Amino acid sequence: MSVLETLTAPETMAPTLTGDELRRMNAYWRACNYLCAGMLYLRANPLLREPLKVEHIKNRLLGHWGSDPGQSFTWVHLNRLIKKYDLNLIYVSGPGHGAPATLSNSYMEGVYSEVYPDKSCDEAGMQKFFKQFSFPGGIGSHCTPETPGSIHEGGELGYSLSHGFGAAFDNPDLIVTVVVGDGEAETGPLATSWHANKFLNPIHDGAVLPVLHLNGYKIANPTILARITPEELDQLFKGYGWKPYVVEGDDPTLMHERMATVLEQCVLEIRAIQRQARETGSFERPRWPMVILRTPKGWTGPKEVDGHKVEGFWRAHQIPILDPQTSPKHLAQLEAWMRSYKPEELFDEEGTLRTELQEMAPQGARRITANPHANGGLLRKPLEMPEFEDYAVPVEKPGDFEVSSTDVLGHFLRDVMRKNMTNFRVFGPDETASNKLTAIYEASKKTWMAKELPEDLDGSELSVDGRVMEMLSEHTLEGWFEGYVLTGRHGFFSSYEAFVHIIDSMFNQHAKWLEKSKLELRWRAPISSINLLITSLVWRQDHNGFTHQDPGFLDVVTNKSPEVTRIYLPPDANCLLSVADHCLRSTNYVNVIVADKAPHLQYLDMDAAVKHCTKGIGIWGWASNDDRLEPDVVMACAGDIPTSESLAAVAILRERIPELKIRFVNVVDLFRLMPESEHPHGLSEREFDSLFTKDKPVIFNFHAYASLIHKLTYKRTNHDNFHVRGYKEKGNINTPLELAILNQVDRFNLAIDVIDRVPSLQMKGAHTKEWLKDQIIESVNYAHENGIDKPEIRNWKWPL
């Protein structure tokens, strides 16, 4: 019975804690708990120097008590080990709204007062510290970016463990303690992230020490993991590849001794695993230790309120005593509970934590909430970059040959990797090769600590030292990536376009984190951007069909703050190189790059590409015949495939209606379309009008849903003349051309659009229009008869 073993083994040994140590640790913990309760309730009388009165209580009580004591308990024990072993350790708080635990510890470590001097370490500061919590103009009840020492937003649940692993990669000296709530543990992203232990290298990565906090309840429900048998629980985590130690109970004295023993054992095992691997240079996949901490929810809080069980039940989730402002009985109960921590023993006359307790915390940067890894921008070093121009595709004339842009990018990324073998990683859900980034493997293979087989040598590209992270979980990869950049490093993520929606919500949360950090928190140093390459695009999901056709992620991105979002649609390989270089050097953005993996025509040589990408939008003179004068029509486009269709349409029109004056505009940086008042990249009205005219028809061929272009341009002078084509949910198994035709982004339909919208042409173009319609019918028939052998049935190259 391994469960019982882990429970009872510590008791048979000599005590880990001396009596005085235990007493002081418990006092430190009482102080944490007192501060947590104070945050929930008090706006005055923070040290209970006078009897508690209604006017000391906040008017509206908001916040979460449930997981605070268990988290603080863990923290106190981590402090002991940091000091004893000089650990470099950060703490990730998974249980969503248990921020008071982190906040109280930060305050007791003195860090909070260093960051926010008005929350000083005295009675006046404590009062402000209490009052601001869950108070208008103050701070949230979960670990928001405002929380020193936190890299993990606790608002949405599910990503604590993947964030923790991201922090640990390439930080050999670091231990990342991740407290996982048993509510959070029910989410999908968390449930699979336990498998991240197959991707952690004991030689050059740090360690992740999970503490699964079984406090038994969510908002109003028991948790699954707290209600399965101890045997199942033990099996589950052994099955996940961990070595679980259980610490269970509710008697603080016994629990301190158990926790001290178990946590120390975990640290020693971690060090032993690392030492052996590092000394010998080889290892079997380690079974890393973890802790299962089972404590009552709202531990040390009120046992009952009005005959209802509170401690150890879901009623302890938020505010344990609901109405002390109106119920004298409950006011008294609140006071008794808060006084049970004996604040007068913990804080001196000034309201400062007593010296003997201050000494329990580590010093300087070893304090958990002062660890620079949790403010990763402080440690960030720019990437060593190869010259992206060296990877240029030689383009002598536009549209002369086809190349896979992502394949070209792969070679660039390979050399970025080679120059940054300790602070750059590439992420992709089993799709790095499928997305044609294979060259990266020449620099570094796929991270893989699980079993290898002989046949893997023939192309599986696995290595314990690999820096390409592949697991079939977009959630885990994005979580790793975020944890990696939040601790000061760099990365690049590629995903199938349709399935990047899987991480919509993670994108939202990270963008919100960045916005607050960038605009409001000067003390947070800038971190590297999240670089998302969206590929295997809708227009080449003709063979995978309807389910793989969804370019809507861009709509999600454009809802977030312009301060932290960027969208690029490079039309060819050289533009992609220029954009990627720019993104990899940037900080505090989410950069979304849209580029297909299939071979496509190339248009710009490197000089032209750099100029075009620097401007972000521009007229392609070689494709235009308006002689820079007022055109009859503007053919605009954004995205590699729409660009080639627009060019093909121009080719048709110029051949068949040579007198038509066409201006060709290509958009790389999507936010150039927005008003300059709404996005830093937005064009001025004047610039916009000079490109798109004030009154001529604009036939805009867009990569994604057409409405997005309207969303970005509806305030523009000429908006009423914008006719936008994009994906409109029409597709199944088609050829690329047929798929384009179904959604009317193809060359023929675009040409028809021009004929329909340039008034002087409507008669002249009639014959051409019939011809165009015949082409469409012919193309579709050809596809249905002949299969998918010719993705571009007619290879309209430019120049004709």
Add this chain to the structure above:
Amino acid sequence: MSVLETLTAPETMAPTLTGDELRRMNAYWRACNYLCAGMLYLRANPLLREPLKVEHIKNRLLGHWGSDPGQSFTWVHLNRLIKKYDLNLIYVSGPGHGAPATLSNSYMEGVYSEVYPDKSCDEAGMQKFFKQFSFPGGIGSHCTPETPGSIHEGGELGYSLSHGFGAAFDNPDLIVTVVVGDGEAETGPLATSWHANKFLNPIHDGAVLPVLHLNGYKIANPTILARITPEELDQLFKGYGWKPYVVEGDDPTLMHERMATVLEQCVLEIRAIQRQARETGSFERPRWPMVILRTPKGWTGPKEVDGHKVEGFWRAHQIPILDPQTSPKHLAQLEAWMRSYKPEELFDEEGTLRTELQEMAPQGARRITANPHANGGLLRKPLEMPEFEDYAVPVEKPGDFEVSSTDVLGHFLRDVMRKNMTNFRVFGPDETASNKLTAIYEASKKTWMAKELPEDLDGSELSVDGRVMEMLSEHTLEGWFEGYVLTGRHGFFSSYEAFVHIIDSMFNQHAKWLEKSKLELRWRAPISSINLLITSLVWRQDHNGFTHQDPGFLDVVTNKSPEVTRIYLPPDANCLLSVADHCLRSTNYVNVIVADKAPHLQYLDMDAAVKHCTKGIGIWGWASNDDRLEPDVVMACAGDIPTSESLAAVAILRERIPELKIRFVNVVDLFRLMPESEHPHGLSEREFDSLFTKDKPVIFNFHAYASLIHKLTYKRTNHDNFHVRGYKEKGNINTPLELAILNQVDRFNLAIDVIDRVPSLQMKGAHTKEWLKDQIIESVNYAHENGIDKPEIRNWKWPL
């Protein structure tokens, strides 16, 4: 060693299969495999009646071989047991693109030809059956809606098991076999869905029989579960609460015997668990059996191609032999491989499966792909509905008192539940109570098969018979819900608004499934709509802060087909009742209902609410003072909280500028705003203009991001005069009014907007404007000084 036990136990018993049975089962399997290979490669010569030539091969080879043989192997064995025990069984194919397994079996069962008569059971039909696969105008390489017998879209991965559970709930007679791919098993949603066994009742639910198919590889990588130790694998699934049986090997003869024995054992255990529970009326949470099937990837396919390992390696994932069209050597290898199945032994002169093999399949509706549960609309019965008017909030005059709309809805849903105790379930991630739907528990409690504790009697609301599904996994809940409606039942899902983004991708996939089913597949009977209540809205996430503020799900929804999407923003409780009643009766939609849980002012009595919701948009005469003539300004709004702010703005304006003629328009059905050419609910131009005028300013207060209103209305005559307010990513810990002010959707800013935009008022309103600005400053200051005690600092009720 339980792993070895489960492996070897069957061998010690008498053989399960007779020699003849085994021979015929293997022949049936060979036929499946032959058909799978044929789908990948052939467009002619389907039975290899002549030597294989280049012109018989498809031009472009697309499709997935890897998981097909293992899946078909499972299928053949399920057929045996269906016949032996008269099982009512459906099959969910998790491994994404392994559709050929399902398709080939459907064809061999005769079902495919019944549904698609041109794919007849003869040589000509087989040729068409082969050719259409992954061919333009044909069908996809995963189980799309076109696949008879499938309720599970295999395009995106992760939801097979939750779909399977959804199908099994309240289907006591049904066994749902779910083949889970080991790639899919790495996703978060799949990883947590194993815990669904704590929610399955052996008395009134059916059974789920998972077959974890360890074929070892994804596209280009080994899988995690295939590369951990057998002990870990065994522990993992025991930890998840299952009883795993391992079937492992590559010798078909041995494997048939093992699989037959193990699968039969599983079926017998399922029946024993159910029998005992049903006879005694009580049970301990069962440890349901499952199968871990470890077979080579691309089993029976080419062992090597050009010296590279294919069978049993990732190279077998898609097309095992890549270029038979251009390489005579590979053409010969392909032919040898296909002939190894001996098609001449399997199909007769006509090309029809030989009778002795046909007899291996079940008959009629017992055929897996003919089971009506997999075309759930066939079994669907409309809900028994209470009269929603009976739950009306009595409203004598608008804006006189506050009520929580979702609380009212909860009472209605309670009685819907009471009337439909076998085909209606409610879903919510630990938030049913938080979202104020608590009354539902009076009809049915929360499903809970795990351990119960004495304290649960005090409000945990758990029951093994519960019909309210709560787990902290939006993915699992949505998967259950989809599986439940896809098999002909009904449901209702409530979620915090910000975190419904977690299931963006699931929404996308289900909407795509519905669109194809509804518009193109007459044989698929309509299923109940997915009803999503989005609550705990952005405007009342003042206390949870920035991370909980995201109304962007509506943007995702509006990208999908108008044929299957509906969005409702009822302004008060009576409207919510009317909308909910409508949604619960509807089929083949995703209905999104946006309604807050906090108490809000009520405006319409039930008659008015029904009329208003039926129209979906309308003028509120009692709030207007334009006497139905041309107004100076249109105050429009959509959403409960924006409506109350717009009304408060009207109250201010009418008090301070009585000569201003205001028209008040409220929108319930968001798609009324779209052009009628683009959405079936769209207003005609005439109707739209009659509401919004052709040239007057429209101050539109919107619940979500303002750009969505522009997206829906940009083609309208008066669009240039639309001034839309909505959430613009400004928020932290605020009061509701302060949050509204930050985003300018508040009464004061709206009134300022009117003053700024009605030309004749700009001078007249000057004094009022200063006063409004003072109100804003005062409100924010008040909030910061006094806390969150008064969410609506000034309770602007209507009428004043």
